[in-house]
Amino acid sequence: MGIEGGAMSQELIFKSGRPDEGWTKKYELGDDLVSYEDMISPEFFELEREAIFRPAWHYVGRAERVSKPGMYFTKEIEVLKSSIIVTRDDNKNVRVYYNVCPHRGNKLMWETDASKEVSGRCKTFFCKFHGIQFNTDGKVAMLTDTEAWLGSQGQDLQLAEVPFEVWNGFIFVNLDRGGPKETLQEFMGDKYYQGFSDYPFEKCTQRYFVRANAKANWKTMIDGFSETYHASTTHAKPFNSAPSEHLLLGAEHYGMDGRQRVMVYQDWGEIINFEYERLTQGFGTGPRIKFPDELHDLPKISNPTGLENWGSVSHKIWPQMFIQHYNPGWYVTYMMWPLAYNEMRFEVELFMPPAQNFSDELAQKAGIFMFLDAALQDFSLLEATQQGLEVQAFDKYPLTDEEVLVRHFHQSVQAVVSEYQQKQKANGS
Amino acid sequence: MDTIKLPEQFSELEPFIADWANHGMQAQYDKRLSSTIEQLQEFYDAVKPRILEVRAYLDDKDFDDYTEADSTLGRLVIAWVPVAEAVEVFKQPRVPDSKMYWEVVDEPHLF
Numbered sequence: 040m041g042i043e044g045g046a047m048s049q050e051l052i053f054k055s056g057r058p059d060e061g062w063t064k065k066y067e068l069g070d071d072l073v074s075y076e077d078m079i080s081p082e083f084f085e086l087e088r089e090a091i092f093r094p095a096w097h098y099v100g101r102a103e104r105v106s107k108p109g110m111y112f113t114k115e116i117e118v119l120k121s122s123i124i125v126t127r128d129d130n131k132n133v134r135v136y137y138n139v140c141p142h143r144g145n146k147l148m149w150e151t152d153a154s155k156e157v158s159g160r161c162k163t164f165f166c167k168f169h170g171i172q173f174n175t176d177g178k179v180a181m182l183t184d185t186e187a188w189l190g191s192q193g194q195d196l197q198l199a200e201v202p203f204e205v206w207n208g209f210i211f212v213n214l215d216r217g218g219p220k221e222t223l224q225e226f227m228g229d230k231y232y233q234g235f236s237d238y239p240f241e242k243c244t245q246r247y248f249v250r251a252n253a254k255a256n257w258k259t260m261i262d263g264f265s266e267t268y269h270a271s272t273t274h275a276k277p278f279n280s281a282p283s284e285h286l287l288l289g290a291e292h293y294g295m296d297g298r299q300r301v302m303v304y305q306d307w308g309e310i311i312n313f314e315y316e317r318l319t320q321g322f323g324t325g326p327r328i329k330f331p332d333e334l335h336d337l338p339k340i341s342n343p344t345g346l347e348n349w350g351s352v353s354h355k356i357w358p359q360m361f362i363q364h365y366n367p368g369w370y371v372t373y374m375m376w377p378l379a380y381n382e383m384r385f386e387v388e389l390f391m392p393p394a395q396n397f398s399d400e401l402a403q404k405a406g407i408f409m410f411l412d413a414a415l416q417d418f419s420l421l422e423a424t425q426q427g428l429e430v431q432a433f434d435k436y437p438l439t440d441e442e443v444l445v446r447h448f449h450q451s452v453q454a455v456v457s458e459y460q461q462k463q464k465a466n467g468s
Numbered sequence: 469m470d471t472i473k474l475p476e477q478f479s480e481l482e483p484f485i486a487d488w489a490n491h492g493m494q495a496q497y498d499k500r501l502s503s504t505i506e507q508l509q510e511f512y513d514a515v516k517p518r519i520l521e522v523r524a525y526l527d528d529k530d531f532d533d534y535t536e537a538d539s540t541l542g543r544l545v546i547a548w549v550p551v552a553e554a555v556e557v558f559k560q561p562r563v564p565d566s567k568m569y570w571e572v573v574d575e576p577h578l579f
Contacts, residue, residue: 245576247493247576248574248575250570251569251570276557276558277553313552313557318516319519321549387570396526397522397529397542398526398527401523401545407493409553412550412558415563416563416564416565419563419566419568
């Protein structure tokens with residue numbers, strides 16, 4: 040790629056892959072106006088908690104975060120009022136426990152503020168209350184006041200295990216009462232579960248993790264990232280674009296598979312609008328430097344139409360996880376964790392291969408800083424969305440054909456909640 | 469105390485070290501937010517003409533072989549990035565219509 044550039048914004052036109060009959064008709068989703076009652080109702084949120092989040096498998100972190108025995112991190116899952124410890128035991132197996140001491144029910148691993156996540160490496164998990172220690176296999180390592188325990192109740196203490204599966208290096212947990220109703224494969228669907236095998240996610244060892252809370256429903260962020268239509272307006276400055284009567288940044292492909300959704304768009308990396316981009320080779324879509332070929336060669340599921348100049352593909356994995364690849368082959372995960380009907384925590388993890396030299400590092404940092412500024416533009420809209428919806432000026436809203444994934448997502452949410460309600464009714468509760 | 473704070477050929481940038489050669493993305497971005505656009509412009513103008521030279525100079529070294537002066541130079545140029553994005557793209561320190569910035573929880577540190 041040349042280092043010189045300077046294209047004008049009108050060249051920032053992506054071919055839209057919209058079929059002749061349109062996406063909405065193609066996927067037979069109907070053209071009704073859509074209600075967003077599901078984003079402003081505390082009662083609906085309580086239903087989502089049990090219908091959607093309780094039975095779901097949740098991504099909590101990459102296996103590389105616990106690459107050595109004793110490494111651990113905690114994860115707060117507020118929507119299920121849960122806290123877990125992910126670790127690797129002395130036999131090098133991943134283990135996941137509830138972050139609770141089996142003695143008096145204290146939260147086990149925390150520092151300063153019990154509601155904050157912690158990570159590190161340790162020989163044993165130490166309870167701050169009575170000093171009992173647990174090995175990474177969950178069994179008691181050291182008991183205190185050993186003479187006072189009744190029978191074997193002290194020695195028998197054991198951390199409670201959380202069902203988990205490791206899928207392509209992504210650790211998923213299930214917090215359903217009585218254990219998972221479905222395996223991760225059944226939950227995800229075969230196509231998704233198998234679709235990424237062989238893709239070397241683990242080569243992207245450089246992890247950047249940022250987060251923020253917003254006073255907005257968790258679905259507002261998912262909706263925001265479910266089309267490219269907003270980009271020429273929301274990101275007008277970084278992409279040197281402008282609101283237009285025409286679709287400037289179209290998606291090549293919108294796809295659906297059960298409750299999973301995918302969005303693909305073309306590459307715009309050759310366009311240099313700013314001096315910083317020329318000098319650093321970092322862009323709003325990430326660094327433009329040589330990455331290993333195997334990171335660029337996406338599996339079929341990530342490039343379903345075989346697009347040669349793919350720019351990005353975003354997998355929206357039910358219910359609240361996105362995995363998004365960017366050319367030349369780095370990826371980002373998003374988690375939209377609900378905290379209340381009108382509050383969420385947004386977590387972004389960016390994964391890159393190791394920089395080989397300073398220029399690589401500079402390009403990565405420039406790409407990440409700009410990417411995060413662009414993401415901040417999306418994120419900063421959410422509270423305005425929530426506040427606007429809560430006015431209830433309208434009962435229903437239209438969605439364009441480019442917003443077909445928004446339509447599909449809200450229909451999926453409604454379907455899962457309705458199914459749960461019917462089951463509850465059948466059970467007489 | 470060692471008075472050489474940057475590799476000699478980049479010594480003209482030393483007055484910027486105290487304010488700008490911060491460690492980590494959070495501190496680097498916070499400095500952008502707490503500066504005026506004029507302060508950002510001054511730092512931007514000073515570093516920009518040297519970026520390609522810095523790249524060529526540091527690319528000759530493994531990260532493990534960086535001297536303290538090299539690391540400081542590297543941080544100074546990385547810190548230039550969010551400043552350049554403010555100056556060139558947004559024309560103001562803060563992303564328009566945003567009231568906060570991300571909490572940077574974790575990031576790699578190569579040098």
